[in-house]
Amino acid sequence: xxxxxxxxxxxxxxxxxxxxxxxxxxxxxxxxxxxxxxxxxxxxxxxxxxxxxxxxxxxxxxxxxxxxxxxxxxxxxxxxxxxxxxxxxxxxxxxxxxxxxxxxxxxxxxxxxxxxxxxxxxxxxxxxxxxxxxxxxxxxxxxxxxxxxxxxxxxxxxxxxxxxxxxxxxxxxxxxxxxxxxxxxxxxxxxxxxxxxxxxxxxxxxxxxxxxxxxxxxxxxxxxxxxxxxxxxxxxxxxxxxxxxxxxxxxxxxxxxxxxxxxxxxxxxxxxxxxxxxxxxxxxxxxxxxxxxxxxxxxxxxxxxxxxxxxxxxxxxxxxxxx
Amino acid sequence: xxxxxxxxxxxxxxxxxxxxxxxxxxxxxxxxxxxxxxxxxxxxxxxxxxxxxxxxxxxxxxxxxxxxxxxxxxxxxxxxxxxxxxxxxxxxxxxxxxxxxxxxxxxxxxxxxxxxxxxxxxxxxxxxxxxxxxxxxxxxxxxxxxxxxxxxxxxxxxxxxxxxxxxxxxxxxxxxxxxxxxxxxxxxxxxxxxxxxxxxxxxxxxxxxxxxxxxxxxxxxxxxxxxxxxxxxxxxxxxxxxxxxxxxxxxxxxxxxxxxxxxxxxxxxxxxxxxxxxxxxxxxx
Numbered sequence: 305x306x307x308x309x310x311x312x313x314x315x316x317x318x319x320x321x322x323x324x325x326x327x328x329x330x331x332x333x334x335x336x337x338x339x340x341x342x343x344x345x346x347x348x349x350x351x352x353x354x355x356x357x358x359x360x361x362x363x364x365x366x367x368x369x370x371x372x373x374x375x376x377x378x379x380x381x382x383x384x385x386x387x388x389x390x391x392x393x394x395x396x397x398x399x400x401x402x403x404x405x406x407x408x409x410x411x412x413x414x415x416x417x418x419x420x421x422x423x424x425x426x427x428x429x430x431x432x433x434x435x436x437x438x439x440x441x442x443x444x445x446x447x448x449x450x451x452x453x454x455x456x457x458x459x460x461x462x463x464x465x466x467x468x469x470x471x472x473x474x475x476x477x478x479x480x481x482x483x484x485x486x487x488x489x490x491x492x493x494x495x496x497x498x499x500x501x502x503x504x505x506x507x508x509x510x511x512x513x514x515x516x517x518x519x520x521x522x523x524x525x526x527x528x529x530x531x532x533x534x535x536x537x538x539x540x541x542x543x544x545x546x547x548x549x550x551x552x553x554x555x556x557x558x559x560x561x562x563x564x565x566x567x568x569x570x571x572x573x574x575x576x577x578x579x580x581x582x583x584x585x586x587x588x589x590x591x592x593x594x595x596x597x598x599x600x601x602x603x604x605x606x607x608x609x610x611x612x613x614x615x616x617x618x619x620x621x622x623x624x625x626x627x
Numbered sequence: 628x629x630x631x632x633x634x635x636x637x638x639x640x641x642x643x644x645x646x647x648x649x650x651x652x653x654x655x656x657x658x659x660x661x662x663x664x665x666x667x668x669x670x671x672x673x674x675x676x677x678x679x680x681x682x683x684x685x686x687x688x689x690x691x692x693x694x695x696x697x698x699x700x701x702x703x704x705x706x707x708x709x710x711x712x713x714x715x716x717x718x719x720x721x722x723x724x725x726x727x728x729x730x731x732x733x734x735x736x737x738x739x740x741x742x743x744x745x746x747x748x749x750x751x752x753x754x755x756x757x758x759x760x761x762x763x764x765x766x767x768x769x770x771x772x773x774x775x776x777x778x779x780x781x782x783x784x785x786x787x788x789x790x791x792x793x794x795x796x797x798x799x800x801x802x803x804x805x806x807x808x809x810x811x812x813x814x815x816x817x818x819x820x821x822x823x824x825x826x827x828x829x830x831x832x833x834x835x836x837x838x839x840x841x842x843x844x845x846x847x848x849x850x851x852x853x854x855x856x857x858x859x860x861x862x863x864x865x866x867x868x869x870x871x872x873x874x875x876x877x878x879x880x881x882x883x884x885x886x887x888x889x890x891x892x893x894x895x896x897x898x899x900x901x902x903x904x905x906x907x908x909x910x911x912x
Contacts, residue, residue: 329912339910354911357853357904358878360871361661361828382911398906401879401886469912496912518912 313546315513317491318407318439318460320378324349325508326538327380327493328531329518338527346531352380352409352516355399380441382409389428396433408433409463409495410442419469423450427457434458443495446480448487455490462490463516466507467497470519474503478510485511501530501537508541509549633695633711633734633754636834637827638790638812639663640699641670641681645819652684654818659692661827663817667714669699682708697736702728712736712754717744722751736790740773742780749787756785757812760793761803765815775806782807797829804837835859848899864903865892871905878907 315322328348333339343351381399386392389412396408410429414422421444430442439460444450446464454462464484467473474497475481485492491513498504498517507515515538524530639658646654655666666689670678682698686708689696695711698704702725705713712734715725725735737748738757748756758781763772772793781789791808796816803811813830820826839847839858847860850867861867864880864887880887881904887895 329910331910331912333910352912353908355879355906356909358871358873358876358907360853360855360857360905361824379908381908384911397886398879398881398904399908401888402877402908403889404877404908516912 313542315491317441320439322349322378322514323347324535324538325514325542326535327352327495327514327516328521329516331518332522333527334522339522342521342527342531345528346521346535348535349376350378350380350407350516352382352518353399354382354384355395356385378407379404380407380409382411382443383429384411384413386412386429387414387425388412388422389425389432392425392429393432393436396429396438397436400438405439406437407439407441407460410440421445421465423447427453430454430459431457434460441493446477446484448480448483451484451492452487455488459490461493461513462488463493463495465496466494466503469496471497472499472520473497474499475506475510478506481507481512482510485513498534501533504534504537505541505544508538509545511545512541514538633665634788635664635695635790636810636838637663637830638665638667638792638810639817639827640667640812640814641685642814642818643670645815651681652688654823655685656688657823658817658827659688659694661817661824662831663694663827665695665697667697667699668710669714669814671699675701675704679704679707682710686710695734697734705729705733714738714757722748722753726752738792740770741777742784745781745785745789749785753787755788755790755810756781757792758785758789758808759791759812761791762794762799764794775802778803778806778808797826797833800830800833801837804833809834809838848897848901850897850899850901850903852903853905859897861897863893863897864895867897867903868892868905873905876907878905880905 315325324347326346326348327350328343328346329352330339331354333342381396381402381404383392383395386395392410392412396410399408400406410426410433412422412425412429413419414425423445426442426444427450430440433440434457440458441461441463442454442459443463443465444454446466451462451464462484464481466475466481475494476497481494492511493514493516494507494512495516498507498515498520500520504515504517515534517534521527521530521534639655641651641655643651659666666685668678668682668685670681673681678701682696682704685696696708697712697714698708698710699714700716700719702713702720704710706729713725713729714736715722716738717740722735722737729735734754735752736755736757737744737753738759739745739748740759745756745758758773758778760770760772761775761778764770778791788810789808790810790812791803791806792812795803795811795813800811811830811834817823817826817830835858838860839849847858849856849858851857859867859870861870864882868874868878868880880892882895883902
């Protein structure tokens with residue numbers, strides 16, 4: 305059996321082997337105590353921070369690090385507040401000077417309303433910081449080509465957003481996230497936009513190597529409960545991805561053999577609504593009557609399929625166009 | 628607890644009657660957060676057991692902020708809670724007797740209303756004196772204000788620390804500082820304020836500005852820290868960090884655009900016009 309176990313299935317970033325694929329941000333929690341409990345519940349090993357000016361009028365205000373000195377954590381400061389590569393590089397150097405490691409999340413916002421990352425400046429900053437020896441994890445838009453470029457620029461992991469920061473909109477473009485995960489040679493951490501544990505599972509099933517969240521935990525009704533839910537979702541999603549989902553099919557596929565259904569024999573012939581019955585009919589036709597008869601049966605089947613497809617489309621509309 | 632070489636600039640005295648509906652602990656913690664660097668418990672009319680309970684609470688609070696605690700009048704309470712010292716009025720136990728009881732290590736402050744009392748207290752071994760009331764005050768109703776002329780006199784003749792007290796507010800503190808005071812004490816202006824921390828910060832800013840401008844200190848420099856103008860007599864970066872109460876905090880210092888490693892703080896001189904950025908980690912995603 306496949307297990308969510310770092311020994312068999314490790315996540316390695318910048319030479320560091322991580323037990324947990326769940327990264328937690330530390331902002332906007334209702335209190336330091338809740339942050340502490342949520343951190344415990346998340347079992348996260350990588351935690352993010354921002355770098356800001358000290359409030360000189362209130363020097364004794366709680367610095368975030370006071371609350372997590374006892375834990376074995378990897379610190380991932382971000383460059384939030386930077387509007388270009390120069391500012392991001394400066395913030396990264398300040399963060400490194402704090403003496404808590406060399407990891408840096410490049411975060412360069414181009415637009416205050418969407419906080420969407422500036423792709424060009426993010427790429428420039430990633431290049432420069434990687435050259436300076438940082439372990440660079442750029443937060444980026446979910447563009448497969450850009451993600452590849454960031455990898456080539458020296459990113460230790462690439463962190464595409466599922467949706468704008470704090471929006472909780474989930475994975476807006478699953479196709480892109482899946483493609484990014486498929487093509488990348490460095491870990492892909494889906495960062496930003498996650499709303500609930502369901503989104504986490506989806507991202508992991510798409511092949512993401514990990515998840516970084518902040519707002520959906522910090523602003524949940526119960527942040528500690530949500531931290532645990534998302535931790536489990538990361539594990540569930542990873543296991544599901546590794547275990548291999550079944551292909552999507554148009555029609556049902558019975559879980560039991562069709563042979564030996566306990567019914568009067570007549571009804572098997574007259575009941576042609578069930579797929580299994582149809583499959584049996586086709587199989588039987590091929591086996592017993594040769595190719596021509598089989599073709600006839602296939603034509604009949606195709607007609608059925610068209611009819612079912614039309615019905616399915618109608619049902620889809622009623623359900624609000626799931627797809 | 629105390630070291631004899633103490634000094635301070637903003638002295639805050641309790642006054643529960645000025646903040647009905649708010650707890651003493653809450654108001655005094657606000658004052659400490661705003662930068663009060665010495666605290667006195669004064670509760671003239673309260674039962675002694677109540678004063679003792681308040682003294683214990685303030686002892687814990689001031690210890691957390693590493694600020695001396697002075698008890699008004701009650702030597703026994705000061706001893707019971709290991710306060711840093713006592714403050715005595717002209718009608719309280721005389722200085723010599725108090726010193727005999729408390730020993731040489733505790734701070735003793737004396738209220739004075741004229742220069743003769745000031746010089747007597749100084750000669751008698753007081754650690755600091757109060758000079759006032761500078762303005763008429765509700766804390767000491769009926770007492771004649773000594774005005775800033777006594778402050779001026781004290782600035783010329785008193786060599787131990789003296790603190791101007793009595794009716795001092797943000798509106799009149801400049802006159803007191805112009806008269807030569809380097810330390811001020813406020814009661815109602817701080818504990819009666821809706822935002823004691825903000826008020827303390829405003830007082831401290833005035834005190835620093837005057838220390839730098841009105842009384843030019845050759846070691847004092849105008850610098851810019853985190854985008855704000857400030858004055859400091861700190862010789863190097865390490866001293867400056869300590870003045871801000873940031874020793875031991877995990878901060879990063881950038882001086883004139885260059886990151887300064889912690890090891891270099893003590894050896895890095897602060898020049899006039901230096902631009903500093905002091906940053907730390909805060910919550911973020």
